Amino acid sequence: MIPAAFEYYRPKDMAGVLSILEEHGDDARVMAGGHSLIPMMKLRMADVPHLIDLQDVGGMSDIAITAESIRIGAMVTQHAIIDHEGLASAAPILREAALQIADPQVRYMGTVGGNVANGDPGNDMPGLMQCLDASFTVVGADGERNIPARDFYEAAYMTAREDEEVLTAVTIPTPKGGYAYEKQKRKIGDYATAAAAVQIVKDGGSCVSASIAMTNLSDTPIYSEAAGAALVSTSIDDAAIKAAITAMLSDIDPTEDNRGPVAFKKHVAGVILRRAIERAWSRA
Amino acid sequence: MSKKKHYTITVNGKEEEFLAEPRELLIYTLRERLNITGPHIGCETSHCGACTVTIDGKSVKACTMFVAQADGKDITTIEGIGGPDDLHPLQNAFKEHHGLQCGFCTPGMITRATKLLEENPNPTEEEIRFGMAGNICRCTGYQNIVKSIQAAAAEMSAAKEAAE
Numbered sequence: 001m002i003p004a005a006f007e008y009y010r011p012k013d014m015a016g017v018l019s020i021l022e023e024h025g026d027d028a029r030v031m032a033g034g035h036s037l038i039p040m041m042k043l044r045m046a047d048v049p050h051l052i053d054l055q056d057v058g059g060m061s062d063i064a065i066t067a068e069s070i071r072i073g074a075m076v077t078q079h080a081i082i083d084h085e086g087l088a089s090a091a092p093i094l095r096e097a098a099l100q101i102a103d104p105q106v107r108y109m110g111t112v113g114g115n116v117a118n119g120d121p122g123n124d125m126p127g128l129m130q131c132l133d134a135s136f137t138v139v140g141a142d143g144e145r146n147i148p149a150r151d152f153y154e155a156a157y158m159t160a161r162e163d164e165e166v167l168t169a170v171t172i173p174t175p176k177g178g179y180a181y182e183k184q185k186r187k188i189g190d191y192a193t194a195a196a197a198v199q200i201v202k203d204g205g206s207c208v209s210a211s212i213a214m215t216n217l218s219d220t221p222i223y224s225e226a227a228g229a230a231l232v233s234t235s236i237d238d239a240a241i242k243a244a245i246t247a248m249l250s251d252i253d254p255t256e257d258n259r260g261p262v263a264f265k266k267h268v269a270g271v272i273l274r275r276a277i278e279r280a281w282s283r284a
Numbered sequence: 285m286s287k288k289k290h291y292t293i294t295v296n297g298k299e300e301e302f303l304a305e306p307r308e309l310l311i312y313t314l315r316e317r318l319n320i321t322g323p324h325i326g327c328e329t330s331h332c333g334a335c336t337v338t339i340d341g342k343s344v345k346a347c348t349m350f351v352a353q354a355d356g357k358d359i360t361t362i363e364g365i366g367g368p369d370d371l372h373p374l375q376n377a378f379k380e381h382h383g384l385q386c387g388f389c390t391p392g393m394i395t396r397a398t399k400l401l402e403e404n405p406n407p408t409e410e411e412i413r414f415g416m417a418g419n420i421c422r423c424t425g426y427q428n429i430v431k432s433i434q435a436a437a438a439e440m441s442a443a444k445e446a447a448e
Contacts (some may be wrong), residue, residue, distance in 0.1 A: 005305065008306035039348065041307075051306075102418075104343060
């Protein structure tokens, strides 16, 4: 497979990246691990006349954990997420999700920043970041700004990031309570038929807060506020779980593809959400 | 618009310099430009792992990297792991335990397994299956691949203990 020709750049700093973006606009794209972009370029579904490789731009590979928040640089790989001891205790849902992304080789290359910035509805990190109420830091010619993950996704491959901006970090309020990332896929390396990210806080046998987001069941990740609300002030009994599933189903909008017809996807979404809620509750 | 550029990569300890277009996939650089044909082209879509090489300590599918990204890198292929006269314990174990049938996936399997055992010298069967999930084999049903990696892990651990 031979992608279309492109000019390749490997700038040493962000100023260099931004000046190329400014010059070429949407003819230029940044690349982190490239494991979403390169396959698309090989298929000639993505045409990138000016390709900016971020590998030499330092300062985006750190994970910083404080009592209140976790900051993950955009170039942190899925492999690094899995391997990071502090993260495994501060936000174990990240490791649980990363282990379900792609395969070992792809996880050495695939990055958190690429996964959330790409805007592919099949990527797992966007839904997870909506569940965790993360915010994304983007930098452009006018400086930095932060965009909540729940406001970031507009449609497939369309996000609130401007063409001339680069996503540099993800910041998450340190998660509390029980967690689960549950994913149904046809094979290793596949995108989800349905996946659910759930975080639940329990107090005295009752759910005091719940956050639920779904992956690959619409053209964007779906944060279902109503599904979370259906669990609050319950003991997560069967009626509460059914109410959450019903609420979630009215928020998603799956389309038929080679993973199955709409009715099947809705069925799987319900099964996956039930499993995720039950596992998160058991850990809360 | 895209012209050939000058690249330098180190493959199996040998520095290679050449001109190539940035869009050239690393697997073609290795196989067709440098005549290093151990890494195979299976699916060419990042799924099968037949093209797996080690780059700066990471297992990477060489079909999913442009040569431009690999400029300046240190790459190990199956040829750098062991040869007919000095088989790596993994190569020997695959031979002894029938870890291959047609052999097409084997260079990628063994290259990946070297990295797996480096990170986890005594993996369980489940850890082997999970750690090898990026490599597909159509012949063996994986059972003998798992056995081979277990045998190599045991031999390498014993050799390491003996050396200490």
